[in-house]
Amino acid sequence: MLTLTCPYCGVSGEETEFHAGGEAHLKRFISGSTDAEFDEYMFLRENPKGVHFERWRHVYGCGKWFHAARDTNTLEVFGTYSAQVSEPPKEIKDKISAKRPGWSWRNFK
Amino acid sequence: MSKAVSALAGAKASGLVAIEERGLQGMITLRGDFASAAFKKAVKAVLGVDVPGQRAVAVQGEKAVAWMSPDELLVMVPHGEADAIVDALSEALKAEHHLAVNVSDARAVFRLSGMDALVREVIAKVAPVDMAGFGPGQIRRTRISQVAGAFWQPEAGVLDLVCFRSVAQYVFDLLKVSAMDGSEVGHLG
Incomplete structure (x- = not known):
């Protein structure tokens, strides 16, 4: 089971208090995009064994959305951060690099 | 009624x-920008307490104000006074983007x-x-x-x-x- 810390209310809660919201940092391609771009945005998702970035919502608590970086293999949570960013902040990346040298996820590393 | x-x-x-x-317990959902001076002033003036810190509850006699999320407070007041306090909050926050609703029932x-x-x-x-x-x-x-x-x-x-x-x-x-x-x-x- 995951233990996540909500960056908005500071609660360290277990997984059942939150709700997973799918892959993080997706860029939307809708009208005006090519079929290939739309296809990738709509249907193609990462499925890594290891470092992964997700959106979560503190659904039974403050109700806010946030981002979480975790390892899908060990369930280790590297950190959680604000929802209002389009890529992981540096301190989260550094934390992951310290524990999983050479990691990469989509175009982040 | x-x-x-x-x-x-x-x-x-x-x-x-x-x-x-x-x-029966009067309850009001109050949402707004906690960082705004006008919001803090309105809460203090109408409810007699400062905006509580993260996950804190401030009690003042029969009234209590609880921190629900970074932009939401739960205000507890006697049941019969809830509507009047919603009006007072709405008046005090007229110029601010906010929401005050009586959710008692x-x-x-x-x-x-x-x-x-x-x-x-x-x-x-x-x-x-x-x-x-x-x-x-x-x-x-x-x-x-x-x-x-x-x-x-x-x-x-x-x-x-x-x-x-x-x-x-x-x-x-x-x-x-x-x-x-x-x-x-x-x-x-």
């Missing part, structure tokens, strides 16, 4: 701790009282919260078994819990089972 009644009309039960539905409130360790234990059985680190002055919004709820301790040995009115019977029955005689765990000293 029809007469207001609470969800379970003051139902009571006892076991490890006493459980009581508290009857959408909620149910329960009070658990008894030995402090047992009060916290009854909650620890039904909510994923470390009750060893919980005490007066804090509020925690969380999951009460299968439904959303929030609780705080006005003082040691007393715990107030709010949930939606539609699940009041469920929560009452759940607390009753959690507080059944002979079911103490004794983990919380």
Whole structure:
């Protein structure tokens, strides 16, 4: 089971208090995009064994959305951060690099 | 106008701790920008307390203000005064982007009282919260078994819990089972 810390209310809660919201940092391609771009945005998702970035919502608590970086293999949570960013902040990346040298996820590393 | 009644009309039960539905309680949802000076001033002027810090509850006589999220407060007032206080808040916050709504009749409130360790234990059985680190002055919004709820301790040995009115019977029955005689765990000293 995951233990996540909500960056908005500071609660360290277990997984059942939150709700997973799918892959993080997706860029939307809708009208005006090519079929290939739309296809990738709509249907193609990462499925890594290891470092992964997700959106979560503190659904039974403050109700806010946030981002979480975790390892899908060990369930280790590297950190959680604000929802209002389009890529992981540096301190989260550094934390992951310290524990999983050479990691990469989509175009982040 | 029809007469207001609470969800379970003051139902009571006892076991490890006493459980009581508290009857009518005025509650107001107040949302706005906590960083704004005008918001802070309005809360202080109308409710007599400062905007509480993260997950804190501020009590002032019959009124209490609880931190629900970074932009939401739960204001507790006597039931009959709720509408007047909503009006006062709306007036004081006229120039601010905000929301003040009387939600009194959408909620149910329960009070658990008894030995402090047992009060916290009854909650620890039904909510994923470390009750060893919980005490007066804090509020925690969380999951009460299968439904959303929030609780705080006005003082040691007393715990107030709010949930939606539609699940009041469920929560009452759940607390009753959690507080059944002979079911103490004794983990919380």
